[in-house]
Amino acid sequence: MLYTNLKHIETAADHAKIISENENVMVICGRMGPMCIPVYGIAEEIENQYSHVQFYDMEFDNPESHVIRSLSEVKGFMGIPFTIYYKNGKVAKATSSIQTIEQVTSILNQEYGNAQKS
Amino acid sequence: MHTQNHFDVIVIGGGPAGLTAGIYLSRARLKTLILNEGTIGGQMVLTHEIANYPGVENINGFQLSNIMKKQAKTFGCEIRSNIMIKDLILDKAVKTVILSDGTIYTSDSVILTPGGRSRTLNVEGEDVFKGKGISYCATCDGDFFKDKEIVVVGGGNSALEECVSLTKYVSKATIVHQFDHFQAFQYAVEEASNHEKINFIMESSIVAFHGNENLESIDIKNLRTGEISNFKTDGVFIFIGYVPNTEFLKDKIKLNQWGEIVVNTDMETDIEGVYAAGDSIAKKYRQITTSVGEATIAAMAASEYLHKKQILQFTKN
Numbered sequence: 001m002l003y004t005n006l007k008h009i010e011t012a013a014d015h016a017k018i019i020s021e022n023e024n025v026m027v028i029c030g031r032m033g034p035m036c037i038p039v040y041g042i043a044e045e046i047e048n049q050y051s052h053v054q055f056y057d058m059e060f061d062n063p064e065s066h067v068i069r070s071l072s073e074v075k076g077f078m079g080i081p082f083t084i085y086y087k088n089g090k091v092a093k094a095t096s097s098i099q100t101i102e103q104v105t106s107i108l109n110q111e112y113g114n115a116q117k118s
Numbered sequence: 119m120h121t122q123n124h125f126d127v128i129v130i131g132g133g134p135a136g137l138t139a140g141i142y143l144s145r146a147r148l149k150t151l152i153l154n155e156g157t158i159g160g161q162m163v164l165t166h167e168i169a170n171y172p173g174v175e176n177i178n179g180f181q182l183s184n185i186m187k188k189q190a191k192t193f194g195c196e197i198r199s200n201i202m203i204k205d206l207i208l209d210k211a212v213k214t215v216i217l218s219d220g221t222i223y224t225s226d227s228v229i230l231t232p233g234g235r236s237r238t239l240n241v242e243g244e245d246v247f248k249g250k251g252i253s254y255c256a257t258c259d260g261d262f263f264k265d266k267e268i269v270v271v272g273g274g275n276s277a278l279e280e281c282v283s284l285t286k287y288v289s290k291a292t293i294v295h296q297f298d299h300f301q302a303f304q305y306a307v308e309e310a311s312n313h314e315k316i317n318f319i320m321e322s323s324i325v326a327f328h329g330n331e332n333l334e335s336i337d338i339k340n341l342r343t344g345e346i347s348n349f350k351t352d353g354v355f356i357f358i359g360y361v362p363n364t365e366f367l368k369d370k371i372k373l374n375q376w377g378e379i380v381v382n383t384d385m386e387t388d389i390e391g392v393y394a395a396g397d398s399i400a401k402k403y404r405q406i407t408t409s410v411g412e413a414t415i416a417a418m419a420a421s422e423y424l425h426k427k428q429i430l431q432f433t434k435n
Contacts, residue, residue, distance in 0.1 A: 031258060080259060
């Protein structure tokens, strides 16, 4: 399990349940490495401002994360984390490798609507 | 009269140095704000295992960073991360920090701990193929390049050691380095030189990345002849050292030729009331422990500075 302060997805079944029951879900699938940790940090930082989005992580080396690794949208990705933005259970956007807060918030704003300051 | 956004000390940077300064200052009952542009913990969070931090047997950087952050907050330190600094005024008695979202903070003293970051090549296509063939971390992305041919850029210990570690996955690795010799230790040079999967292109640098969905080739410039040739590759790993995050301090405080902040033994910069610590200062050894020590000195010197300033104001009145 990843030791971030985000909520963790540990099974494919949980993953399916979460994306089917929530309209807006962002899942960061990675390891505790230098390209991934900054993205978890960004998600932790902005989580409260995007209360209409559910933020999760999933361990890349967990066999259950095949649900993300086998997505057609990540074909060709060669850098972790794979960050998947789901809208109504479908992939709206996917990114590979480290991202800046501007890149993340730009996608969140575009796909889910702007931050709602808490 | 000071506003709610006025602090005794503003610490810029939230790595081990910044968090240590935050702990010491807030414990001394000084109103303290840490402003951090990236992830709290800085380079420390990227360390998988820390085995030489005194008093802690074994911990990873992310956990140590979380403990330091919690400690600082417990003492009342305020922390804002993932912000962007638009401007700062340091050469006045009251220091001002302006964020890109328009928020203005002021303080009587500032401690600069912006740390450093991995250097990038900054050439055409680098941003486009990041995560699609370009990587800065062998441990993270090595397994995506199984049986593929890759290029490693750099000539220091990291480049050579990471290249050797990547040979577990790749069929062939070519090291591209700008000089005719390596900066790495001899053992690392020998290990790479003797490895059957590793080749070298010396006195050369990458000037462009090309591909469609993924990286397919690079342009390599021979720095001696100026000739540019195209080189097919599945991936490029870049290990070309670190740079201090001090661009925003240019023309505001004294920096050396490498952009590092120049400080005295009290961690004081050339501006009164402004101190610095951590990986962004001019120094030889960059360790978590050295950053923590420097930040302790900076915090205590800043406290003393504020105390003297208050006494001076009191005697004037």
